[in-house]
Amino acid sequence: MSLEVIALMMRFQRTIKNTMAVEGIGLHSGRPVRMLLQPAAAGQGIVFIRTDLGGVEIAAAAENTSATSYATTLSRNNASIKTVEHLLAALAGLGIDNVTIEIDGEELPILDGSAAPFVRLIVEAGIQMQSLQRSTIKITKPIFVREGSKQVALWPADSPSISYFIDFDHPLLREQAMNIPVSEESFLRELADARTFGFLSDVQMLQANGLARGGSLENAVVLDEQKVLNKEGLRHRDEFVRHKILDLIGDLSLAGMPIIGHVVAHKAGHSLNARMVKKLLEHPECWTVIGSPAATRELPQEAHYQYQASL
Secondary structure, three states, X not given: OXXXXXXXXXXXXXXXXXXXXXXXXXXXXXXXXXEEEEEOOOOOOEEEEEHHHOOEEEEOOHHHEEEOOOOOEEEXXXXXXXOOHHHHXXXXXXXXXXXXXXXXXXXXXXXXXXXXXXXXXXXXXXXXXXXXXXXXXXXXXXXXXXXXXXXXXXXXXXXXXXXXXXXXXXXXXXXXXXXXXXXXXXXXXXXXXXXXXXXXXXXXXXXXXXXXXXXXXXXXXXXOOOOEOOOOOOOOOOHHHHHHHHHHHHHHHHHOOOEEXXXXXXXXXXXXXXXXHHHHHHOHHHEEEEOOOOOEOOOOHHHOOOOOOOO
16 A cells, blocks of 8 residues: 555544444343444444434544443433443544444444444445545643642643543553554554453442433443452453543544544543533643644545455
C-alpha cells in the first residue's frame, strides 16, 4: 500500500462496508438484545436507532450524554442507549466515523466485557473509506477538570497519547499506570481486549440498585478481597488500567472528532470523562479544527480496502 494511500486513510472519513448483526445481554439490565451495525453516509456520524421504540434516533454526541454512573448513557426524545463506551471505543480505535446502529433494547450487549468482539465485528464487516475529509480537534491550550483527587487534563501535543493512573485499595490493583500513543495499532494490540472489572463485595449493592444484573465471569474480571476469580486469570498484568483507557477513548469520542493532544487521567471515570468533553466543547479557544468536512477528493481504487486484524 502506497504512502499516499496511507495518508488518505488517516485523513478521510470511514464507514463499514457491510451490515453485521450481534446478539448478547446487557451488563446492567441482564436483558437480551440484538444489534445491527450498518454502513452510513459520510458526515452522518455515529447514530443509534431504538427499533423497539419506533425508530428513535440518538446520535453519539456529547449533548446526548444523560448518565455516567458505572457506564455511559445517551438519551434523546425519552429514549436511552446504555453502556455505549466499549462499542464507541472500538469505532474510534479503528477510525470509523459514520455508522448506523439499530438496536432493539436499551443497553448494548456486553459480550466479553472488552472492545475486542466489536473490533472483530467491524473487521468482518470491512472498512470503507469515504470521500469527505475527517475533521480533527488539535489542543492548543491545556484544559483541566477535577473532582477531589480525580483529574483529567488535555495538553497540547503533536500526536494523540494517553497517560492514565489508577489507585485502588486492593492488593492486586494498588497503583497502576500506563502511557500509550493512540493509534489503530496500539488500540488493537494493547487495549481492545482489556475487560471491564469489578469487586465481588460490590455486586450485591449494584444489583440492589438495578445494575450488574447481567454481569458474570464470562463478561467481567471479578475480584474478591485477595484474587481474581476468573479461572483464566488476566489477559494483561495491568488489564485494569488498560480497560480504563479503553473507556476513556470511547467517552472522548463523544466530542464528535478525534482529538490530537496528550490526555492525562488520574483515577477518572465516566463522569469526569463526560465533564472533560463538555468543557472541551465549551472552550473553543483551547483548540483548533484541522481538516474541512466539506473537502472531497477522488480516492484511488486501492484506498477502498478491507482492513485486516487479528484479535
